[in-house]
Amino acid sequence: MSIALRSELDVCVDALATAAAERVPIEPLSTTYPELTVEDAYAIQAAGIERRLAEGRLVRGRKAGLTSAAMQDQLGVDEPDFGTLLDDMLVEDGDEIAVDRLIQARAEAEIGFVLERDLTGPGVTTSDVLRATDGVVACIEVIDSRIEDWKIGLVDTVADNASSAFAVTSGRLVPVGDLDLRLVGMAFYRNGELVETGAGAAVLGNPARCVAWLANKLAQFGEALRPGDLVLAGALHKSVAVEPGDVFRAELNHLGSVTTRFSDA
Numbered sequence: 001m002s003i004a005l006r007s008e009l010d011v012c013v014d015a016l017a018t019a020a021a022e023r024v025p026i027e028p029l030s031t032t033y034p035e036l037t038v039e040d041a042y043a044i045q046a047a048g049i050e051r052r053l054a055e056g057r058l059v060r061g062r063k064a065g066l067t068s069a070a071m072q073d074q075l076g077v078d079e080p081d082f083g084t085l086l087d088d089m090l091v092e093d094g095d096e097i098a099v100d101r102l103i104q105a106r107a108e109a110e111i112g113f114v115l116e117r118d119l120t121g122p123g124v125t126t127s128d129v130l131r132a133t134d135g136v137v138a139c140i141e142v143i144d145s146r147i148e149d150w151k152i153g154l155v156d157t158v159a160d161n162a163s164s165a166f167a168v169t170s171g172r173l174v175p176v177g178d179l180d181l182r183l184v185g186m187a188f189y190r191n192g193e194l195v196e197t198g199a200g201a202a203v204l205g206n207p208a209r210c211v212a213w214l215a216n217k218l219a220q221f222g223e224a225l226r227p228g229d230l231v232l233a234g235a236l237h238k239s240v241a242v243e244p245g246d247v248f249r250a251e252l253n254h255l256g257s258v259t260t261r262f263s264d265a
Contacts, residue, residue, distance in 0.1 A: 067234030083162030121219030130265030
């Protein structure tokens with residue numbers, strides 16, 4: 001770890017937590033701490049999650065982020081990352097999300113995996129993921145940044161729990177079976193207007209490959225994906241800014257649709 005003192009790591013965790021609670025974004029950590037490494041950033045993320053678990057939250061899954069060229073280009077990064085999904089981040093299909101819990105939210109359509117068996121790296125393959133999957137669901141992920149104006153590098157988003165906020169899942173769990181997840185088409189609507197399209201192949205060529213990447217990456221930290229976990233494979237398109245009162249719907253071929261709405265300011 002390149003951060004010299006544990007107190008500096010705690011300062012970063014405190015700053016991100018305060019930004020989320022007060023809805024006031026902070027200067028990029030990479031500006032405040034130019035020596036910050038990706039390893040440091042994951043340590044900050046882990047410390048932040050441990051704090052929330054101590055407050056009574058529960059781990060409900062993981063997210064792979066920045067798995068598409070569209071999102072890497074949009075945020076100016078060149079590799080995937082991951083974050084943790086907690087119980088208070090999960091939203092049912094059709095439910096409203098309060099905008100007063102967000103700072104500068106964006107929405108994106110994704111494919112989610114619900115695991116039946118654990119996936120422990122290294123060496124997890126796409127085929128392993130398919131065998132371990134109970135089913136897949138249509139998802140909308142709501143991302144948010146505690147860093148001002150989304151001026152983030154990889155270390156900033158990693159430390160900020162991969163810019164996570166909420167995960168909205170459909171009520172339909174679809175067996176993988178004969179599905180070719182690469183060819184699952186997606187249409188994304190905001191207030192009834194088509195704003196983005198995409199397909200499963202947009203994320204590392206196959207959404208299941210994203211889950212394999214995540215399982216293998218977690219192994220570097222002595223962690224694994226567990227039965228029952230919801231695992232998001234990453235946005236199939238560039239993210240779309242959220243305004244108060246917006247309604248988003250993602251329609252995914254074979255998987256059905258999922259909708260969320262945002263409260264008025």
